[in-house]
Amino acid sequence: MIRLALGTVWARRGGLAGLLAAVFLGVMFISGTLVLGDTFEAGAESGLARELGTALEVFGLVAVVPTAFTVHNAFAVTAARRVRESALLRAVGASRAQVGALAAVEALVAGVGGTLAGLAGGVGCAAMLERVLDLTARGVAVTGGTLVLAALAGVSAALAAALPTVLRGADGEGGVSEARVLVGAAGGAVAVGAVVWGGLAATPAMAAAGAIMLLGAMALLGPVALRSAAALAGAVAVRLRRTPGVLACDGASRSPRRTAGAATALMAGIGMATLLTVYAESLRASLEDGLPGSFRGGLVVDGGTSGFDPRLAAEIAALPQVEAVAEVRTRQGRDSVAFVRPAGAAPDDAASAIAVLARPYGAPTVREHSAYAADVDAFLGVVYALFALALATTLPGTAGALALGVRERAREIGLLRAVGATRAQVRAMVRWEALTVALSGTAGGAALGLFTGWALTGAQERPFTAPPVPLAAVALAGAAACAAAALPAARRASRLTIRDAASG
Amino acid sequence: MGNAAEARRSVLEDRPAGERGARTVELTKVYGSGDTAVRALDGVTVEFPAERFTAIMGQSGAGKSTLMHCAAGLDTATSGRVFVGGTELGGLSDRALTRLRRERIGLVFQAFNLVPTMTAADNITLPLTLAGRRPDPEWHDLVVRVLGLGNRLRHRAARLSGGQAQRVALARALVTRPDIVFADEPTGDLDSRTGAEVLTFLRRAVDDLGQTVAMATHDPVAAARADTVVFLADGRVADVVRHPTAAEVLDHMRDLGGRS
């Protein structure tokens, strides 16, 4: 039985590669982000570093959800063939348990393999970034908890994706069940509430939990949203009298789950990238923009997330070694940071005097502004590296889902060719499908990222900034990912021979 | 799209006045090469006269499907010539062949004829949709009425029964008023009663609508509904019988079976 199962796994290695890649990329992102978060926290000499570490950990946790559904999609696109194979096995006498065991072995192989590779990749990437950006003196902090969490996420995502499709014979085609819409809508409403609350009441944990739930709800509602997007694109196609567009959008709106796989993969990547940019730019804005240039060479008193009593700032201002103080006030009426311009040419004097004053106020760190700015720059470097990684992982997911959609429809495309669709029309059909995916994935991802970004910056009491240039880059990257994914898929589709249809 | 319109016009203008139906001359098709080469068709010359129902009979592997595919421009012949409505297919570009299929050839396969997510009505007009044209309403309604599909048009193709699906496929084949309809075992997946019904509709397409039908089958009862039966064996024309009865067809098949 085991031999048979492993033999089947080997025979299906083509389909398995997609699953393996999805697990690998997801686990790499999660573990890399968590390791960097731990690294910031472990080396934390300042409140700021602690806060940045927390933010990275939130990103890592949030990434669990997109991982779960890209893995799910990687599995679901081949569901139709799997279900047919399972039905055949059942017909020749395999028990339900045996068919299930077969699927479980397959999922385990992909899950464990992808997870191990992903952990190695994640820790490797984190170590490389740490080296390049010179984050700490001690190298990366890899904790057991991080590894266990990332591994659990990878393996259970693979298992959760595999089992129901085969056992219940879920179909890749068809509509969207009412239960799915209800659960998705209810979950979404609760999630939005949690995110808003987290953002307004300055509780990052609540905002993160809400964001994770919201992503789950979006995955459930993706096909519904996609149907609307396809209907919209279809209306445009009708206007333009583009027959392939009408056909493609008709197909997408009638069996939205097929196309939704590609769109959710794109949405996850775009959402993550948007969240990261919003967070990074908000941080930059809060730390630099409000600060008069004259404070740049001075000192920074940094109370981190909990902050310190503003009376400390007043006492500092009264020191003879100090010329001026600029405070950053939190909503609770405490100071998170105070920038200090020392008087005369003895900053060390001022620093030791401030440190003495600060001791009874929870001992916030006192550092030179340059050290503080280096922390911020390093953090921004990490965030933009993650941003690139999120976009890079989006491409194969989206491309794979589009390509597999074409492969699953080989017969339908062959039939269209037989009754008179030209190669150019078949290519255009796939391009229109990709356009729908690009529109809905990018719009959905950007909305999601902006919303969760607003909540997370709110929770950490930073001003919300939506930076136009990086956001435009995100949207462009989404469009480029779809174009890059669509071209090979379209070429392959137009090369399908008519006998693919005729010979059944 | 000016280019496309031009190409379309040229395909239609190629047709010599009045000539419809199809024929093949010394058609040969070899699959593969060297030791594994299979000579699926070997010098086949057949005539599918206009407004007639012609059946291609033969055992499994005789070359029926290959003949259908080569004659319909779905596959290219190794040598020999194919004429559809007077136009020779050899040498046509992929685009020109595609246009010819869409406007002058109707196709019915054994199964998987329809796009499952589309309605019956959309499937019927699919070739016209692909050409960016609208159906001639009178002809469309006549075809739908003759095939008894009036109350099925709004159904999703995936929900149709086997017999209904084949009738929708036949309607799609006829809606362009083609020079010829090629049907490869159109009753192969149906029970005998439903199969007989579909055969009746093929007959009516010829008798009532003046269309031309070529049908591959290995069912003698189905072949007996045709005006002419062409027997294929090992890729060659073994026999031609006009106005056949089921008993005659069966006799011929037995002879062929004994010979090979």
Ligand SMILES: Nc1ncnc2c1ncn2[C@@H]1O[C@H](COP(=O)(O)OP(=O)(O)OP(=O)(O)O)[C@@H](O)[C@H]1O
């Ligand atoms: N794509 C192909 N490659 C190689 N050989 C082929 C191919 N298609 C058909 N053949 C061979 O050509 C011969 C004729 O096949 P064809 O499908 O035309 O037979 P048929 O009369 O339609 O049979 P059936 O009644 O089983 O459908 C067979 O020997 C078959 O194995």
Ligand SMILES: [Mg+2]
């Ligand atoms: Mg055949």
